[in-house]
Amino acid sequence: MRVLITNDDGPPNDEFSPYVGPFVRYLRQNYPEWQLTVCVPHVQRSWIGKAHFAGKSLSAQFLYSKIDAEDNLCLGPFVQPQVPLEGSKLPRNRQNPEVSGDDIEWILVDGTPASCANIGLYHLCEKPFDLVISGPNVGRNTSSAYISSSGTVGAAMEAVITGRTKAIALSWAYFNGLKHFDSKTMDLAAQKSMQVVTYLYHNWNDATDLYSVNVPLSNSLCSDTPAVFAPIWENRWDAIFEGPKVAREQSGGEIEDGVEGQMITFKWAPFKKSHTNSQYSAATATDRDVIEAKKTSVTPLRATFKEVEGLVGQLSLSPTKGTNYFVITVDNGDYLYGPLSRAVSKHLPQFRIVSELPCTPVTSIFHYGEYEHLNVDKLATDANDYFANSYIYRKALIRKHYLAHTIHAYIVKYPDSILSQAALETFPLELDYAEFLDDALDENWELRQELKKQDKWWIVKPGMSDKGQGIRVFKTINDLQAIFDSFDEDSTDDEGEFFDDNKVIISQLRHFIVQEYLADPLLLPSMGNKKFHIRCYISCRGALEVYVYDRMLALFAPSAFKPLDGEKFSPTELKDLECHLTNTCLQSKKHERRELSVAEFDALLDISPENKLKIKEQIHSIAREIFLAALKVNAVNFQPLPNAFETYGVDFLVDSHFNVKLLEINAYPDFKQTGEELKGLIEELFQHTVSQLIVPFFNNTTPQSSENFVKVLEYAPHNW
Incomplete structure (x- = not known):
């Protein structure tokens, strides 16, 4: 055109x-x-x-x-x-x-x-x-x-x-x-x-x-x-000029009206007078x-300055029939917008990229956006024409207390699963206010008995928060009570900006998990002996294939790790917690050179190729088992759809013996944690996402693994 x-x-x-x-x-x-x-x-x-x-x-x-x-x-x-x-x-x-x-x-x-x-x-x-x-x-x-x-x-x-x-x-x-x-x-x-x-x-x-x-x-x-x-x-x-004014010919300055022999001027002023006459009634x-x-x-x-009669009412801005639309309801300034749109332009040139959902059905629509922007009704009922980047039901994985239940139920049924070693001991805890902690522990007798032993360190996390909010490390019931009391206090941290947004309101969250704390994390001298976790992008497609992206990230705490010491560590002193949390979103402007907090896992110098391979193989096995677990023991809260895919940001810890522990699974992960220097990693991720996970929805091809994308699960529930 x-x-x-x-x-x-x-x-x-x-x-x-x-x-x-x-x-x-x-x-x-x-x-x-x-x-x-x-x-x-x-x-x-x-x-x-x-x-x-x-x-x-x-x-x-x-x-x-x-x-x-x-x-x-x-x-x-x-x-x-x-x-x-x-x-x-x-x-x-x-x-x-x-x-x-x-x-x-x-x-x-x-x-x-x-x-x-x-x-x-x-x-x-x-x-x-x-x-x-x-x-x-x-x-x-x-x-x-x-x-x-x-x-x-x-x-x-x-x-x-x-x-x-x-x-x-x-x-x-x-x-x-x-x-x-x-x-x-x-x-x-x-x-x-x-x-x-x-x-x-x-x-x-x-x-x-x-x-x-x-x-x-x-x-x-x-x-x-x-x-x-x-x-x-x-x-x-009405009049669109002011005047007349008499001005000097040479200087242009205004003088009194009526002076003989001087230039008369009229000043342009079209907006100072109202316009008159309208042939239409107030109802038109x-x-x-x-x-x-x-x-x-x-x-x-018409070219006679007269409007054409007979066209009235609101326009129905229907898209052209036969058009394929790739709807991206992500701000075009967002970190992921560029990699995603470039991948779509390359691999789906027949799709028009737009920023809002067309008003009426067209040939095919793929919708990429936050969960709240998706049309979940169409996703559930229109499997032939509407595709999206999220499943509807996946609480079994992305809510921490649901994930703990999923793992526990699966291990009971399959005790030889790798999850029995990869999952840290975890207990759910429901609490409305800090003063009800004792009652909550009465209802969770097993947790109370574990905390009484005082031979382990624990970490408490809100079940539905993100970005590290409300995470604390503790050892005893008294420590835990002090933590919840501090949440209810209307105080702020005066030590700096590191935990500006780290407090939570108990009554708004209610669900917490108490998890065994990994006291011997793998430390790397070349990275300042800072604790780190691995962020791995794992994509699910249809119902169900699972792919692991092997270009993983290592996200480091802002300061060197200090072993926990019951005499020196205070569970409510936020500065003491700084070296134990690896969430980069908590690291403020005062931590200069924040890019050092994120590195590509394969580039780490202190881990041998053999141990890197060992870690990745464990991650592959854990990824396979955790999605199987959601399907087999918590199918109500994990329902993959044939017309959707979803990429999760999955976090893992590694102990000093190179054993991998599953931390949590995040829906719609924050890709900007990768930083500008490693943006190529996200570029490759989206190129594969579009070419191998999205394109097959529309051309009936089979998704393929590649060098950095490993299929770890292809589930056929009725393959008997």
């Missing part, structure tokens, strides 16, 4: 034309199948209608900007094109090394918007265009007074009058004089604009020459903002009313 972009505000400029740059970048990033040509006036040409400079020959200049730029800076201007371009009518004999073929080319013409449209349609490309988009205009184009003066609408009219193509005049209406917004809001405006544009293009009304579209640019803009057909508000101008929502309600107005027009 060939599309010509023009406007009346000129090239990207922070003050006069702040919207066209983000809009064109959005098109290039999200509609790669579109062939764009951008031809705009070299300066702002607003309020000029469908005018041409009669008798004037026009010249072109060229600017270039990056597709991933975050500002309006451009390279140029140049008097000739700087890169070859297939299908261009312009002479292109020069290639500038500073300009990439992927850059956005801005063709600047020293004429009017209508002239840019005419030149673009007839002289810039060998093949005809399918659509002209004029805009986005800075501000609204509603009412007959504005539309008849608009250079944005004028350029669209020029495209229609030439008889060459369909045209849409697009405006982004700001409110209360606030026209500058962050990139997220402008991306949302671009997304909403393209919903309307694609709908109109595929559902064009034969009586319509062009459409005037106004998108409300405000902080209230969202994916659910409706688009509504609306007639023009038939208003009329005109384009002005729709945009004031912060909805998108869509006005079908």
Whole structure:
């Protein structure tokens, strides 16, 4: 599809034309199948209608900007094109090394918007265009007074009058004089604009020459903002100039009215007087009313400045039938967005990447996002058309107290399982308030007896928290009571920022686990003898295959490990806990060079290749057994689906004898813990995720292992 972009505000400029740059970048990033040509006036040409400079020959200049730029800076201007371009009518004999073929080319013409449209349609490309988009205009184009003066609408009219193509005049209406917004809001405006544009293009009304579209640019803009057909508000101008003023010809300074012999001037002031006359009753929502309600107005027009009658009501922005959509409801600034979108573009080129769920069913949808963003009803009932990156029921694994129950039940049934050695002794504990601890231990008699022995150290964790919140180390019942009492206290840690967010409210969590503490962790001299845990990404697909990603992370505590000493260690002194917790999310700005807290496991110097292999083989076996356990003994709370996959961040400890212990399983893991230096690890993870776990959903191929991805389980429950 060939599309010509023009406007009346000129090239990207922070003050006069702040919207066209983000809009064109959005098109290039999200509609790669579109062939764009951008031809705009070299300066702002607003309020000029469908005018041409009669008798004037026009010249072109060229600017270039990056597709991933975050500002309006451009390279140029140049008097000739700087890169070859297939299908261009312009002479292109020069290639500038500073300009990439992927850059956005801005063709600047020293004429009017209508002239840019005419030149673009007839002289810039060998093949005809399918659509002209004029805009986005800075501000609204509603009412007959504005539309008849608009250079944005004028350029669209020029495209229609030439008889060459369909045209849409697009405006982004700001409110209360606030026209500058962050990139997220402008991306949302671009997304909403393209919903309307694609709908109109595929559902064009034969009586319509062009459409005037106004998108409300405000902080209230969202994916659910409706688009509504609306007639023009038939208003009329009052005075749009102030005056007269008598000014000195030379200095231009104002003097008293009526001084003979001096120049008389009228000051441009179009917004100071109200507009008059409207032929519609209060019950009719005109384009002005729709945009004031912060909805998108869509006005079908003839080239006679009269709207087409008969189109009323809200638009149903249905996607084009037959389109495959990859919906990513993750902020495009998120750490994982880049690796994921690049993998989708490479391995699923037939899928259009969008940021919201289409309104009606299409051929196929894969939805990647946080659990709360997924349509769990469709996931459960629409296994042929809707696919997602999460199962619905997986509490058996991701809730700590459920995981403890899953492991315990499985070991009882299968005592020879590796989980009997890999799982630290764990007891669930339910508690509403600190003063009820004694009652809770009465109900958990086995735990009370273990704590009375005082020959082990224990760690207490909230069953449903994350990021290390509420974790404490203790030895006795009195220690545990002191810990819960400290949670109920309204105090803060004055020692520093390390545990700023580490406190919890007992009554809001209730479920805790008490787990045997690994007192002899593997320590590495080259890493400062700091305690560490292994973060391994384990992916499940369908119902059920399990893959282990062998490029694992080692996450280190911020300070050197100190053996627990009952005489010196205080369970409520947070500084004493610092060397025992390896959650990087707890490590604040005061711990400089935080990247040293994360390393790739294979790069660790103090572990021999043989022992690294031993550790990985244990992880493979544990991964196989823990998912089998969830299926066999807690199937109510783990129900894998044939149209879903899920990647978990699974944490392991290693003791001084290279024995691996399972810590916890995290859904929707925080990939940014990897850091920038190891981002290639996540890049490879998502390349494999898309190519081997997602693509087979749509082409009936069999997922494959690869060098760093090992299939550890293929479960066939009815294979008898």
